[in-house]
Amino acid sequence: PWADKATGLSPNAWDRAIGWYAMALVDVLDYLPATNPHHAELVKDLQRLAPVLAKYQDAKTGTWSIVMGHETEKGNYAEASGSSMFVYALAKGVRMNYLDKKYAAVARKGYDGILKTFISTENGALALNGTVSVGGLGGTPYRDGSFKYYLSEPLRKDDLKGVGPFILASTEMEIAQENALGQGKTVGLDYYFNHEMRKNVFTGQPEQWHYTWEDRTHGGFWLWGTQLRELGARTVPVPTAPTATSLKGLSVYVIVDPDSKKESPQPNYVSPADGQAVADWVRAGGTLVLLANDTANCEIKHFNTLAQRFGMQFTDQSVNMVQGSQFEQGRVDLTSGSLVFKQAKAAYIKELSVLSLQNPAQPLVTNNGKVIMATAQVGKGRVLALGDPWLYNEYTDGRKIPATFENFQAGKDLGRWLLK
Template sequence: MFQKAINVFIAVLLFSGLSNCQSEQKFTHDLWSVKFAESFLARHPGAVTYDQYMTKDDWNYEQGLMLESLRKMYYYTGEKKYYRFIKDNLDQYINEDGSIRTYKLSDYNIDNIKPAGAVLFVYQITGEEKYKIALDTLYKQLINMPRTESGGFWHKKIYPYQMWLDGLYMGQPFYAEYSKVFNLPENFDDITHQVKLVYEKTLDKETGLLYHAWDESRQQKWADPETGKSPHFWGRAIGWYMMALVDVLDFLPQTHPDRQAIIDILNQQTEALLKVRDDSANVWYQVLNMHGREGNYLEASASCMFVYAIAKGVNNGYLPEKYLAEAQKSFEGILKQFVKLEDDGYYNLYGTCRGAGLGGKPYRDGSYEYYISEPTRINDFKGYGPLIMAAMELEKADALRRNQTKVALDNYFNNEYRKNKATGQLEPFHYIWEDTTDSGYYELGKLFTKYGAKISELKEAPTAGNLADSDVYIIVDPDTEKETEKPNYIGSKDVKNINEWVRNGGILLILANDKGNCEFEHLNKLANNFGFTFNEVSLNRVDGKKYDMGAFVNLPFNPVFAGVDKIYMKEISTINNPEPVETLLKKEGQAVMIFKKVGKGYLFAVGDPWIYNEYIDNRRLPEDFQNYRAAENWVKWILQLDYVSEN
C-alpha cells in the first residue's frame, strides 16, 4: 500500500520541480510569475519607485498595483520576501499615528485608493493600529467622493462629473474587500452600481468596446456633446476595467442580485476584445480598433491586463473554458513581443504606454493623435504588475485542469466566534478558510487552490449526502465547552457516515491538538473507528520565542518532508496506533503523524493543527524553519492521493 503512496510521492517531486535543472540559476523556480517577480525585486530593492533610491516618491496607484501583484505572489508562493517588501514599502509612507505621507484626502483622487488593498493585507496580518487608521482614512475618502448626478464617483475632484474606466480598478476592489472584511454588506449595491453605470455610459453598441471616459456635464472638449463619451477605445482603460470586474467578484457575495450582471459584462467584453486583437501578434494595440493606422503600436500593459482578467475569469468559472486557449495564445504573444531576458539575467518588459489621460494641463483632447503620441517605457509598473498576475493565473489554470479535487473543511465540530475588535461584531474564526489572522487556514486554502482544488466549508454534520460532494474532508481540533458554548460533538452517526465515505474512496484528514485545547472524548470515537487513539498529552511546549523548543529536525524521507530540513510544531498530542499504519513523524518514540489506506480511501492524522497561518507564513518563525514547504508538499501529496483513489 505504502509503495503506491511512494510512487505518488515521486510524481509529486516531479510535479513540484524541487530540482529543476532548466531554470535560470538566479531564480528560485522555473515559473514565469516567479521570474518576473524576482526580476522586479532585484531591480527595486527599496520600494515601488522608478528611482530605487526614493528621491522621488508618492503615494499613488502604480505603487498600489505593484503591491497587489506581490500580495498575490505571497499567497501563491508563501515566500516571506514578498510580504516584507510590501510592509517595508508601506512603512515608508504610513506614520506611527496612521497618517499617510504625501497623501491628501481633500484631493479626492480615486487613484490614491489603490494602495489600500496592500494596507488591508498588512493590517490583517499584524493587527497594528496604524494600518487600521490609514485604512479608515482611505475608506472615508472613498465613501465621501464627489459623485455624478447618477451616483458615480468622480475620477478626481479636479475632473468634475467625469467617470474614467481607470477609476473602477483604483477604487472598487478595495471598496468590496473592506466591506467584506468589516461586514458592511450595505455597500455592495453601491459597488455594483459603479461597475454597471460606467459600463452603460461608455459602451459603444456597435463594437461592444468601452470608451475611455464619460463626462456627465458634457462640458469637456473631449466629450461628445450628446453622449458625453470620449472619442476612442484606449486599450489600458478597458484593461483597468476588466481587472476591476474579476477582482470585485472575489468579494461580492454569491447571492448578490447584481453578481450575474457583472459576470455578463465580463463575458461581453471578452468577446469584444478578442475581435480586435491583432491576428498575427495575438496582442492588442494602443488604440484598440485602429489596426494598421499610422502611428498606432502594439501595447504591453493592456495585453497583460486582458490576459490576467480572461485567465482568472476562466479559472473562477465566470468565462467559458474556450477562452483559456485565447489567454494562453496572447501570453505567448506577450513573451514574444514585449519580454526580453537581459544580460544581467533578469527580465524586462517593453512596450508599455507611459501614461494617458483626458483634460488637465496641458490639455489632453482624447484624439487618436494624442493617444499614439504617448511614449512607452521599459518596465513600467502599469504593465509589469499585470504581467506577473497574468503569468500566475495561467499557471493556476494549468493546475486547475490537472486537478479538480473538492476539499471540504469542517466548520461544524470546529465552530468558534470572536468579537471583531474593529467592528464589535461577532465573526467566525479559528482554523477556517476565511480567517486571515494567525489562527486561520487562509494560506492553506490558497495552497489547495494553487494546485487546482476547489475548497469549501462544511457547516453541517457530515452526512452521506454532503460528503458525496467532497473528495477530501478535513476535521481540525473539535470544540470544547471552553471554546464554544454549545459544542457540536462527534456522534456515532457521524462516525458511521465518515467511515463509509472513507471506505468508498474519500480522504479524511484529522488534525487534533494537545491536552487542554482539544475535545478528545468524542474525537477519539472517530479515531478508534480507524484503529488509533490520540493520547491526551502536551509535548513540544515552547517558552516564548524560543522557537527551537518546538523544532523537528532530521526529518524522515516521505511525501510530507521531501526537501525539508526543519519544521515547527508546538503543543502537540501523540498517537497510539496498534493497527498497522505508516508513521510519518515521531516525537520521543511516539507517533505524531500517521497515514493509512482504508478501503478505497485514505486516512491522515496529526496531533496538531500545525499548518495554520501563524506557522506556515514564516513571518514570525526564523528563516531556517520550512513549514510552508512541508505544507506545500502535504497539499500536493493529498491531491495526488485523490487521483490514485479514483484510478
C-alpha cells in the same frame, strides 16, 4: 474638452484603462459571495467584456494595441501592461468559472505573445519592455485623449505598472498548468464539530470563524483553501454531522480542532454514529484529514474515538512549546514525509499533540523519536492525522515566520497528495 458632449466618453479606448477595469472585475469578485446581489451583475459585466477583448487581440502576435479599435492605424503598437492585464483577467475568469473555457485559449495565446514580444534577458535577468509610462485626460499640459496623444507618451522598461500585471498573468498560467489535478473533486471542511461563533464587527450579526474557508484573519483557512482551489478542487463547508448523505460527493473531508465547552457553550462531540459514518465513507474511497491541537486547546476525548478507528490516537504529550519569537523551537523536519511533502523540507508547527499509532496507521513525519504526522490506508480510502491545525493563515502567509519554514509549500504539497 476631451469628453464627448453627448455621451461623456473619451474619443479612444486606452488598453491599460480597460485593463484596470478587467482586473478589478475578477479581483473584487473574490470578496463578494455568490449570495451578494452585485455578484451576478459583475460576472455579467466580465462576460460582456471577454468577447470584446478576444475581438481586438492581434491574430498574429496575441498581444493588444495601446489604442484599441485602431489596430491597423499607422503608429499604433503592441503594449505590455494592457496585454498582461487582459491575460490575467481572462485566465482567472476561466479558472473561477465566470467565463467560458474557450477564453483560456485567448489568454494562453496572449501570454505566449507577451513572452515573444516584450520579454528579454539582460545581464542574466528578465526584463519587461514595452510598457507605456502614463496615460491621462485633461490636466496641464492638456491631454485630449486623441490617437496622437496616446502615441506621444514614452515607453519604459520594467515599469511596475507592467511588471505587476505580468507577474499576475504568469501566476495564472502556472495555475492553469496544474489546475487539472483537482477537477471534479470537492474538499469539505467540517463546520459542525468546530463551530466557534463571534459577532461580526460590521453587521453585528453572529458569524462562524476560526478554521473556516472564508476567514482571512490569522486563524482562518482562506489561504490553504485558495491553494486547493488553484489545484482545481472545489472547497465547501460541511455544517452538519457526518452522514452518508452529507459526505456524499466529497473527495476529501477535513476535521479541525473540535470544540470543547470552553470554545462553544454547546459543543457537538464526535458520537459513535458520527465515527461509523466517517469510517464507512473512508473505506469506500474517501480521504480524511484529522487536525487536532494540544490538549489544552482541543476536545481530544471524543475526537480520539474517531481517530482510533484508523489506529491513531492524539496523546496528552505536547511538543514544540515555542517561547515568544524563538521560532526554531517549532521546527519540524519534513524529509521523512517525502511521500506527501515532495518539495517542502521544513515546517513550523507549534504546541502540537504527539501521535500514538497501531495498525493500520503508519508514521509519516517523525522528529526526535516522536510521531508528528501519520497516515493509514483503510479500505479504498486514506487518513492523515496531525496534532495541530497548522495550515491556518498566520503560518502560511509569509508575514510572521522566517522564510526557512516552508509552510506555504507544505500546504501545496499536502493538497497535491490529497487530490491525487
